[in-house]
Each structure stands twice: as C-alpha cells, then as structure tokens.
Amino acid sequence: MSRIKQTFAQLKAQRKAALIPFITAGDPDPQLTVQILHGLAAAGADIIELGVPFSDPMADGPTIQRASERALKHHVGLKDVLAMVAKFRTTNTVTPIVLMGYANPIEHMGYAVFAEAAAAAGVDGVLTVDIPPEESVAGIFTAAGIDTIFLLSPTTPETRINLVAQKASGFVYYVSLKGVTGSANLDLAEVAGHIPVIRERCGLPVGVGFGIRDAQMAAAIAKFADAVVIGSRIVEEIENSPRDKVVANLTAFVAGVRAAMDAAA
Amino acid sequence: MRIGELPDERGHFGPYGGIFVAETLIAALDQLRQEYELARKDEAFMAEFRHELKHYVGRPSPIYHAKRWSEHLGGAQIYLKREDLNHTGAHKINNTIGQALLARRMGKKRVIAETGAGQHGVASATVAARYGMECVVYMGAEDVARQSPNVYRMKLLGATVVPVSSGSKTLKDALNEAMRDWVTNVESTFYILGTAAGPHPYPMLVRDFQSVIGEECLTQMPDMIGRQPDAVIACVGGGSNAIGIFYPYIDHKDVRLIGVEAGGDGIASGRHAAPLSAGTPGILHGFRSYLMQDENGQIIETHSISAGLDYPGVGPEHAWLKDSGRAEYVAINDDEAMRGFHDLCRFEGIIPALESSHALAHAAKIAPTMSKDQILLVNLSGRGDKDINTVAKLSGITL
Known part of the structure; x- marks a missing residue:
C-alpha cells in the first residue's frame, strides 16, 4: 500500500481530514527546507506538498512566484529537491511527500529517469500543474510506485472527471476557485457541492485547495473534503518570518489549523 | 499525415x-x-x-522588387512582401x-x-x-x-x-x-x-489567420515574375509572420523555406534568442517545442536587439518543420541585422523593423552566392519607426 493510501486510510478510521501544507523547496534557502519539512510533520501535517521551483510559474499568484524566485536565487533544481526528500526520509518514513510543480524540469530530466530517482528518494506523489491527463505519462510514475495527482477545477466538465479518474492515483486535488494560487473569495457551499461527485467518480480521496486562508476556513472544508491544502498562506508565513523564526512560526500556524480541524471533526 | x-x-x-x-x-x-x-x-x-x-488593414499588401539593393549585392533578386504597409505597421x-x-x-x-x-x-x-x-x-x-x-x-x-x-x-x-x-x-x-x-x-x-500573407504571395509572384520564388525568408521569434508566409508554400517542395532567428551577440556567446538553432525541446507556456533552458530545465534569459524576437520558445509548427527538414533555420546576429536595417533604408528608402531586419540580413548573406535570375522572397513583417530610438542609441545619438 502506498504511503498516501495508508495515510488516508488511517485518517478515515479516525474520521479526520488530512492537512496538506505546501512549501517551495529551497525557500527561503535550501539549508532550511528539510528542517521545515520535519517541523510541518511534527505540527500535524499528514502529507506535505513540496514545490519544485520553476522560472515561469504560470498558474501561481505573486506569493508562490516570489517563493520560486527566492529558491532559484540559490539555483535549487529538481535534483536538489530530490536530495532534500532523501534527507528527510532518513528520519521520517511515514509522512508522504508530493512534489508539485511544472512540466519542464521533469521533461528535461526525462520522465523515466525522474520516476526512478524520485522513488529512490522517497517521493510518494507528483502533481504537475501544466500536464493535464491527456498528456500525462502517469503509467511511468505508477510503475515506479509514485502516485499521479491531478487537478480538477470548477470549470472541469463532468465528462473530464472520468478521464482524470482513469489516470489519477493517491488523491485528486480540487481547485476550489478560478484563478491562480493565493486568490480570495472562496464559496464554500459551491465547493462542497462538487466533492461527492468527484469522490465517487474517481474512487479516491478529494483534497481542496486554493484560497484557504485560516484555521476556521480549513475546519469548515475538513467537514466535507478528505484533505485541506494550504499553500500561499504558509508561504506568506515563511516570507514574513526572520530566518531563525521560520520553523517555529510555521509550526505554530500549522498546529493551530490542525487543532481547529480536529475540534470540528 | x-x-x-x-x-x-x-x-x-x-x-x-x-x-x-x-x-x-x-x-x-x-x-x-x-x-x-x-x-x-x-x-x-x-x-x-x-x-x-481589405478595407481596414489595406490588403493585399504589395510585393516589391528591391532592385537597387539586389544589384548592389550582386546575386539573387530580392523581393519584399510588404507587411510593413499594413494598418498599424506590421503583420x-x-x-x-x-x-x-x-x-x-x-x-x-x-x-x-x-x-x-x-x-x-x-x-x-x-x-x-x-x-x-x-x-x-x-x-x-x-x-x-x-x-x-x-x-x-x-x-x-x-x-x-x-x-x-x-x-x-x-x-x-x-x-x-x-x-x-x-x-x-x-x-x-x-x-x-x-x-x-x-x-x-x-x-x-x-497560423490560419496569418496565412493570408503566403496565400497572396502564391498568386502575386507568378503575376509579377511568372513563377514562385526559389526561397522564402522570414524572421522567427514566436514565429507568426514566418508561419504565415511559409504555410501556403509547404506543398511547393521546390521553394526553400528559411526561418531566421535572433542570434544576439552570437550563438557561441550564449546571449541570443535562437531556440531552434541552439535550444532543446521542452514545455513552456502551454506547448512543447524547442526552448532556451538551463541544465535544470529552467527557462533562461534571452538577448536580442529586437524586442519582438526576444522570446525563449518558438511556435511548435516551426519545431516540426525543422525536424521534418521541410524548413531550415539559421541565426543572424545583432550586428548583421543592423547592417540589413541600414541597407534597406539607404538602398530602397524603406525603414524596416529590427525583427524583419534579421530576415533581410540573411537574404543579403545568401544572395551573393546565388545567380542573378534566382529569387528570394523576404517577409518584411513590419516597419521600423518604432525602432528608431534603439538604432539611434546604438549609433551613439540621442534623439
């Protein structure tokens, strides 16, 4: 059983939703990333999305764009990200890591080479924002034991959900609003209405992300979704903290969200 | 297919x-x-x-025989597809x-x-x-x-x-x-x-909307000279003017199609915008094509005297035309493009866009190696009024 599947199974037994924070690898600098990963896991993160920095993050808002730029100042590449995961795995073998990013760094490394290296490093899932199911080589990832996570959005027609279902594994990620990461204006009732259909069609847990700003909102989403993804808000915490307080501030924020989600469960 | x-x-x-x-x-x-x-x-x-x-843009745009310049170069005859005469001054x-x-x-x-x-x-x-x-x-x-x-x-x-x-x-x-x-x-x-x-x-x-350029040439060239050109030359940034003039000629196998990329300071310098000449395939901006990228698959900064060619990718059909061998792609450096720019001003009374000057410069490079009855058709994709500040600055002149 994959680490992601196992995590969701355990949470389901406890009637809890997964908390999935996102950080960009190498932000604010490469030396801090592994420490941050451990801090997030300790604070109650069930799965961690680790962003692979890219020069042209087309689907991201200004906050995550800046995180990518900070990491790229340190020349953090895909190989470095895999090395960070491998280092994290030396002491944590339970918290799934999902790499999230854009096609080109993986394309450039080669899909099969990447799949093998990622599996060896201890990566559990891959989400490439700009590779829709039609262009996906999910089979290569599956063969390496890596889950392929896809996005679904409010603009996705129902017929496409089936297409995603054929290729998706681990969980599916419902983008809760139109727009880039970090946007505002989330309509909870509308989002809640979409989840049961997706869950049934895909036969996978459904995570909700984009636009989740605080513990209260996370708790509200945890009532109907299988996972809550928080990205820009976490990255802001990194951006606004002095380097020596980054891990402490992130831990405190994530622990607060976790507590609110558990209290509401 | x-x-x-x-x-x-x-x-x-x-x-x-x-x-x-x-x-x-x-x-x-x-x-x-x-x-x-x-x-x-x-x-x-x-x-x-x-x-x-027809009524808003002013099409069809004429084809003009750059006779004085061709004579000066002493080889093939250069004809210009005058997209610079369109409303707003470009294709x-x-x-x-x-x-x-x-x-x-x-x-x-x-x-x-x-x-x-x-x-x-x-x-x-x-x-x-x-x-x-x-x-x-x-x-x-x-x-x-x-x-x-x-x-x-x-x-x-x-x-x-x-x-x-x-x-x-x-x-x-x-x-x-x-x-x-x-x-x-x-x-x-x-x-x-x-x-x-x-x-x-x-x-x-x-491509389809720009193909009007090549479609017009297909009838204009026989009307003017009784046959199609030996080669069609166009500058390539993203590649819209080039695909517009190339596409209708794809089945005319005896017509060479030559795309000209921005060589910047020279391909060897690494400071250029020529993904087809010196890049590798990758994915950017929603499509797969040749890209300028580093060893981590990050997109690298491009350099060209011409802002319109200053792009790290290129349209996917050009990538395919390159691989299939139907079109050839070359690079022209900043200084060569500048010579093409000044030549056209002085010999023909036409101020070309710096983008188009790359295509002109390549024509000037190969024309002397060809015979006087051979024909080069260059897509003059835009006029150069917008570039006079850049050119003046390079010449050390403040306007």
Whole structure:
C-alpha cells in the first residue's frame, strides 16, 4: 500500500481530514527546507506538498512566484529537491511527500529517469500543474510506485472527471476557485457541492485547495473534503518570518489549523 | 499525415505542440477550438474577416522588387512582401482581427493580450477599439520602459497597459501574467495571443489567420515574375509572420523555406534568442517545442536587439518543420541585422523593423552566392519607426 493510501486510510478510521501544507523547496534557502519539512510533520501535517521551483510559474499568484524566485536565487533544481526528500526520509518514513510543480524540469530530466530517482528518494506523489491527463505519462510514475495527482477545477466538465479518474492515483486535488494560487473569495457551499461527485467518480480521496486562508476556513472544508491544502498562506508565513523564526512560526500556524480541524471533526 | 494537415485533434505537430495548461483553462481552450471550427466553416465569418483585411488593414499588401539593393549585392533578386504597409505597421493586425472577430462571436466583451515590443499590444488595442471591447495589455516592466511610444499608442487607443515586474520583466513574463488573468476571468475574457505559440488551438488559429500573407504571395509572384520564388525568408521569434508566409508554400517542395532567428551577440556567446538553432525541446507556456533552458530545465534569459524576437520558445509548427527538414533555420546576429536595417533604408528608402531586419540580413548573406535570375522572397513583417530610438542609441545619438 502506498504511503498516501495508508495515510488516508488511517485518517478515515479516525474520521479526520488530512492537512496538506505546501512549501517551495529551497525557500527561503535550501539549508532550511528539510528542517521545515520535519517541523510541518511534527505540527500535524499528514502529507506535505513540496514545490519544485520553476522560472515561469504560470498558474501561481505573486506569493508562490516570489517563493520560486527566492529558491532559484540559490539555483535549487529538481535534483536538489530530490536530495532534500532523501534527507528527510532518513528520519521520517511515514509522512508522504508530493512534489508539485511544472512540466519542464521533469521533461528535461526525462520522465523515466525522474520516476526512478524520485522513488529512490522517497517521493510518494507528483502533481504537475501544466500536464493535464491527456498528456500525462502517469503509467511511468505508477510503475515506479509514485502516485499521479491531478487537478480538477470548477470549470472541469463532468465528462473530464472520468478521464482524470482513469489516470489519477493517491488523491485528486480540487481547485476550489478560478484563478491562480493565493486568490480570495472562496464559496464554500459551491465547493462542497462538487466533492461527492468527484469522490465517487474517481474512487479516491478529494483534497481542496486554493484560497484557504485560516484555521476556521480549513475546519469548515475538513467537514466535507478528505484533505485541506494550504499553500500561499504558509508561504506568506515563511516570507514574513526572520530566518531563525521560520520553523517555529510555521509550526505554530500549522498546529493551530490542525487543532481547529480536529475540534470540528 | 501530410505535414500541412497538422496539427492533430489535440494540437500536436509531431511531438510538439499539445495542451500543457492548468485544468482551469482546459474548458476555455476546448470552447475556443470548437468555436473556431465552426467559424472557419462559416462563410459569413470568413467573408467579414476578408472584408476587414481589405478595407481596414489595406490588403493585399504589395510585393516589391528591391532592385537597387539586389544589384548592389550582386546575386539573387530580392523581393519584399510588404507587411510593413499594413494598418498599424506590421503583420500582427491580421491575427488580432481574426481573434477579435472570434471574441465577438463568443460574446466576450473583454480582451487581454501580452506584448514584447508593443506591436501585438498596439494591434490588440486597435481591434478592441474597432469592435468596442475593453482591452488589457500585459507588458514586461523592462519593455514598458524601452518602448514608451508604443505604450502611449495603446493608451491612446483606450487600452490599459499593465507593467509586469515578475521574473525577467520581459515578454515571457507578460505571457505568464496574461495567462494568470485568463485563468481568473476565463468566463468574461478572450485572450488574444500574439504569436503562433501557446496551447492548442492558438498555434493553429494564428497560423490560419496569418496565412493570408503566403496565400497572396502564391498568386502575386507568378503575376509579377511568372513563377514562385526559389526561397522564402522570414524572421522567427514566436514565429507568426514566418508561419504565415511559409504555410501556403509547404506543398511547393521546390521553394526553400528559411526561418531566421535572433542570434544576439552570437550563438557561441550564449546571449541570443535562437531556440531552434541552439535550444532543446521542452514545455513552456502551454506547448512543447524547442526552448532556451538551463541544465535544470529552467527557462533562461534571452538577448536580442529586437524586442519582438526576444522570446525563449518558438511556435511548435516551426519545431516540426525543422525536424521534418521541410524548413531550415539559421541565426543572424545583432550586428548583421543592423547592417540589413541600414541597407534597406539607404538602398530602397524603406525603414524596416529590427525583427524583419534579421530576415533581410540573411537574404543579403545568401544572395551573393546565388545567380542573378534566382529569387528570394523576404517577409518584411513590419516597419521600423518604432525602432528608431534603439538604432539611434546604438549609433551613439540621442534623439
């Protein structure tokens, strides 16, 4: 059983939703990333999305764009990200890591080479924002034991959900609003209405992300979704903290969200 | 499948092209593709497009024999397809009219565009004014500073110009930002993409709208000289003017197709914008093609004297034409392009765009190696008034 599947199974037994924070690898600098990963896991993160920095993050808002730029100042590449995961795995073998990013760094490394290296490093899932199911080589990832996570959005027609279902594994990620990461204006009732259909069609847990700003909102989403993804808000915490307080501030924020989600469960 | 019948249903030209975007945009691209399929078969739509090209743009654009320059070069005869004489001064307007008519057909009242040098921005602002639409143009902050006359033109035409300060602050970042706007406002907004690149169906529909250039040449050349040219030469940034003149010639196998990329300080220097000449395949801005990238697959900064060619990717059909051998691609350095620019000014009384000057420079390079009865047809894709500040600065002159 994959680490992601196992995590969701355990949470389901406890009637809890997964908390999935996102950080960009190498932000604010490469030396801090592994420490941050451990801090997030300790604070109650069930799965961690680790962003692979890219020069042209087309689907991201200004906050995550800046995180990518900070990491790229340190020349953090895909190989470095895999090395960070491998280092994290030396002491944590339970918290799934999902790499999230854009096609080109993986394309450039080669899909099969990447799949093998990622599996060896201890990566559990891959989400490439700009590779829709039609262009996906999910089979290569599956063969390496890596889950392929896809996005679904409010603009996705129902017929496409089936297409995603054929290729998706681990969980599916419902983008809760139109727009880039970090946007505002989330309509909870509308989002809640979409989840049961997706869950049934895909036969996978459904995570909700984009636009989740605080513990209260996370708790509200945890009532109907299988996972809550928080990205820009976490990255802001990194951006606004002095380097020596980054891990402490992130831990405190994530622990607060976790507590609110558990209290509401 | 015959080369000219590409792309396939999902936008592939061989291994290139495709649709590589976030899920949020998939439905909008599907809708655009479906609407375009209907429009191209709708005689009323195509008739209006042709009417606009004739009465608003001033087509057909003439072909001109650059006789004095050809004589000076002492070889092949150089003919120029005069896209510089179009309304707004470049080929860009052919495409923006087509897309604006599509936007209107789809009931979209707001259009957005990206621009580098500002030519596509001006062409988009122009058609938005013509059809009464709101227009927002994204432009890299560096380019806003470098191209202030075009920024003011867009404002005169009623457009809002948004400077983009992320990344390298140039065309590629403007494109990122336009995509982000589109993701956010996908229901109300039509994205007028300026070149034959981006996710399917853009490379196809931009090519189709620009193909009027080559279609005209197919009849104009026999009318003028009794035959087709020996070679067609065009500059390639994203590649819209080149694909526009190449596409109708693809089946004319005896006509060489030569695309000219921006060699900047020279390919060996690494400071250029020539992905077909020195790049490798990858995925950027929604499609697979040749790219300028580093060992980590990060997109690297490009360098060219011409803002319109300063782009790290290239339209997917050009990648396929290169691999299939049907077209050849070369690079012309900044200094060679400058000589082409000055030559055309002095020998023919035509101030060419710096982009087009790359194609001119390559013609000047190969013409002397050819016989006097051979014919080179160069796409003079735009006029150079917009570039006089850049040229003056290089000559140490302050205007």
